[in-house]
Structures are given as structure tokens and as C-alpha cells.
Amino acid sequence: MAKGLPDRRTFLKMGAATWGGVLAAQQRGLHLQPHGVEKRPNIVLIYADDLGYGDPGCYGGELSTPNLDSMARQGALFRSFCSASAVCSPSRAALLTGRYPARVGVTDVLHPDSTTGLALNETTLADSLKGAGYATMCVGKWHLGSQPDYMPTKRGFDEFFGLPYSNDMSPLPLIQNTTVIEQPADLATLTGRYTDQAVSFIDRNRNKPFFLYMAHTFPHIPLAASPRFLGKSGFGLYGDAVEEVDWSVGEVLRAIQGNGLDQDTLVMFSSDHGPWFQGSAGSLHGRKGETFEGGMRVPFLARFPGRILPGTVVDGLATNLDVLPTVAGLAGAALPAKPLDGVDIWPMMAESRSGHTASVERDAFLYFDSGYLQCARLGPWKLHVARFNAPPWLDLPAHFRQNLPLADPELYNLDTDPGERYDVSSEHPEIVAAIRARMNALVPTFPDPVPSLWKSCAGATAQYCPSGGWPG
Numbered sequence: 001m002a003k004g005l006p007d008r009r010t011f012l013k014m015g016a017a018t019w020g021g022v023l024a025a026q027q028r029g030l031h032l033q034p035h036g037v038e039k040r041p042n043i044v045l046i047y048a049d050d051l052g053y054g055d056p057g058c059y060g061g062e063l064s065t066p067n068l069d070s071m072a073r074q075g076a077l078f079r080s081f082c083s084a085s086a087v088c089s090p091s092r093a094a095l096l097t098g099r100y101p102a103r104v105g106v107t108d109v110l111h112p113d114s115t116t117g118l119a120l121n122e123t124t125l126a127d128s129l130k131g132a133g134y135a136t137m138c139v140g141k142w143h144l145g146s147q148p149d150y151m152p153t154k155r156g157f158d159e160f161f162g163l164p165y166s167n168d169m170s171p172l173p174l175i176q177n178t179t180v181i182e183q184p185a186d187l188a189t190l191t192g193r194y195t196d197q198a199v200s201f202i203d204r205n206r207n208k209p210f211f212l213y214m215a216h217t218f219p220h221i222p223l224a225a226s227p228r229f230l231g232k233s234g235f236g237l238y239g240d241a242v243e244e245v246d247w248s249v250g251e252v253l254r255a256i257q258g259n260g261l262d263q264d265t266l267v268m269f270s271s272d273h274g275p276w277f278q279g280s281a282g283s284l285h286g287r288k289g290e291t292f293e294g295g296m297r298v299p300f301l302a303r304f305p306g307r308i309l310p311g312t313v314v315d316g317l318a319t320n321l322d323v324l325p326t327v328a329g330l331a332g333a334a335l336p337a338k339p340l341d342g343v344d345i346w347p348m349m350a351e352s353r354s355g356h357t358a359s360v361e362r363d364a365f366l367y368f369d370s371g372y373l374q375c376a377r378l379g380p381w382k383l384h385v386a387r388f389n390a391p392p393w394l395d396l397p398a399h400f401r402q403n404l405p406l407a408d409p410e411l412y413n414l415d416t417d418p419g420e421r422y423d424v425s426s427e428h429p430e431i432v433a434a435i436r437a438r439m440n441a442l443v444p445t446f447p448d449p450v451p452s453l454w455k456s457c458a459g460a461t462a463q464y465c466p467s468g469g470w471p472g
Helices: 009-013 019-027 064-072 089-095 125-131 187-204 236-258 320-331 346-350 429-445 450-457
Strands: 042-046 076-082 135-141 158-162 172-175 179-184 211-214 265-273 297-301 312-313 365-369 371-380 381-388 405-413
Touching: 042 236, 042 320, 064 236, 064 265, 064 297, 076 346, 089 125, 089 320, 125 135, 125 211, 125 320, 135 187, 158 187, 187 211, 187 236, 187 450, 211 236, 236 265, 265 320, 312 346, 320 346, 365 381, 371 429, 371 450, 381 429, 405 429, 405 450, 429 450
Parallel strands: 042 211, 042 265, 076 312, 135 158, 135 211
Antiparallel strands: 076 297, 158 172, 172 179, 265 297, 365 371, 371 381, 381 405
């Protein structure tokens, strides 16, 4: 048996914690991984927009990111952390619900004229933490529905300061709670103003547990930076914007430390998906909007002095679906009534040592483009069964993007080939069959159109399936 190749029994064991099993545990009101943390920690979740896996210095990038690099040295760096989507709105829906975007009504990017958003019957991470007595604030880009009922203050957040969607959309209002305070928003001032709001929230809530969700606008295009950073990076406006985001991370960390909260606060940093026109995916193949690793794998750092050992490096798979169950377990917050797709990854943060590969049991991780299931990962193995024939970052009419089932599915061992360069499906037909079986088992748990698209497209050869929408 080839090195790293699990047998069929191992595959069945890896898939044992199925979606139905998770539902049963949640219906009993149980956390999957009770943590026994004596004091409920403050939670700070910082989310960049379009930042590539290969951009931060701690991930091998050339940009100056001293504060992110410091977070990596002082806490945990995840090498194989994936978003549940390669575009903006679905990624955020997954992050805040712990459920695949196709389950929560956000399969594509939302626009200013969208009349819906994250399904109103979904429970967000902010809802769960607010129910546990946390003060909650969303700073930055929302992008989960711009109609009043879908905005942050109706989705578990006590306060909001930011943009309702991406900065390339119009009109572009800057909103405080429910009031437009500037239109159009001054892009060059956003990172600084977001930072001021975040620091103020920390200062005002130093004596009670709080949840700060800080979703930066940059480095999504159109790029901007304040005069302090403009032209300073040596890597153009993209580098300037990233370095200002890194500065902002440092200011938030200093506010936490200055209020004596360092030992009581979990700070996480990630990106919504891979880079768009600029930025680096490192050695990974693909970019924003693609289900190759370059579109889906993102930086993830976690810092919690006294709880996470400095210099921890985690090689096992983790995803942004996992943030909600992990944080709920730490906070003693109730899990949502609906079954989660994410799992609790706290043991990967708290128990890993540098160079040690830690993992938790999970079912296959699914890669969607809109409502189309294109790939699945189980252990180190990733199976591609379809992809769009044109990447969304090319400015083409929507009808040019057609989902193309692969006549011969492609299999990659991401442990040895993270760049997805060497298809080994012919060498491991049993792995192909095992992953395909998990995909077939999981698809019926999704609402339409996922099952109907899978039925019409997944087994097809030499034909195009219906086009997907332009994801923005």
C-alpha cells in the first residue's frame, strides 16, 4: 500500500461522524468537544478580503506583515485551512453559520439590488454568543444581505460600522448601526476608521465577554490606502493596502493587551478566499472563484496566550465552517438547532506542537461553485469531478461559464502535491470510488438545486451543464 493511503475501513471511519451523527448530538444539546475553559474568553475574528495564501510573510510571502508574523510565532499557524467558498458572500455565510452556503441560501455573491441574503431562519455565531451574554460588534464588510432585515444588527450584532457589501459595488454607503453616515464611503480612510471602531469596542467592553467580527474591505479591488501607507510597501497599492491591514491587526492586539485582556482573548485571522487579480496563492494552483486550492485555501492564525502554545503549526485540514462550533465550545454557547457541517477544531489549536500534524474526525469536505459540487476532500485526498470552463475572474458574460463534468475524475494527494499538479486517479481507483461514494451520500442532505444539478451533471461526459452566475 502506498505511503499515506488509507484502506477502505479507514475511509469509513473517517466518514463516521456524518452529517446525521452531528445532528443527533446537537439535538441532545451537546457540544461535540466540551473544553472546560473556566472563564469565557473574548473572541476576536479578523477577516481579510481577497488576501492570498501566499501573501503574509509567515506563509512565505514577500509583503511586510510583522503583526501577522507575530501572531504566528505567538500562537498557531494552519497550513491547510480552507474556506467553504471561493467567493465573498458564500464564504461569509459559511463562517458565521458553520453550514455550507448551499444550505443557508447564499450560493453566489449578493449585490446591492439583491432582495434576500443569509436565510433569516439561520443562527449566526453572533446570535449564539449574544445568547451567552456576549457584547457583539461587526466592523467592516458585511455582504450577507443589504435589506434591513438581513443587516448585522438584525443578525445577532449589537453594533455595526462598515459597508453592506463589496467596495466595487454602487451605491457604497458607510453605515453605523442602521444609519448611513457617508456616501460614497471614502475608501482611503476605511482601514483606519475600522480600527478606531474596533479599539473603541474593546475599550468599552473590557469588563464583560465580547465578540468582535472585523471584516476588512481590503485587499479587494478597488484598492486604497491612507497617506501613511500609500506608496510605502514597494509592492504597489496592493502591498500598501495589505500592510495597512497588518497595522490594524497590531492595533487591535495592542488594545487587547492594554486592557489587560491578553490571557482572556482568542484572536483569529483569516481571509474569505484566495486572491483575485493581484496577490499570491503561493505554490497553490488557482485563484478566487476556482475550486483549486489557490481559490479555497487561506491563511488562518489563532492566538490565545496560555491556551495555545507559541509556534504551533497545524497541518491537518480545517475550514471556516469550523469556527462556529469551536468558538461555541469555548464560550459555553448553545449550538444552533440546525445541524452543522463544521467540527470543533480546538484540539488542533490547543494540543498541537510545532511540526506535529493534528487532525479531528470529519466527513468529506465539499468544494462548491455556486450550486455545483465540483470536488471533495477526505484526509489528504482531493477528488475533482467537475469545473467551470472559464474562471470567474475573467470578465466574461455569465453564459460563457459552463460547468464541465470531467470525463475522468482527477485525484490529488494534497499532502505531497498541494499544487494539484499530478493526477493519481489511475493509481488509486479505490480512493476515487470511496470519495465519490461520500459525495453521493452527502448530496441528498442539501436543498435544491444541489441534488438536481448533481444528478444532471455529475455523471455526464462530453457535455456542458447549465451555466453558473457571475460570482463577482
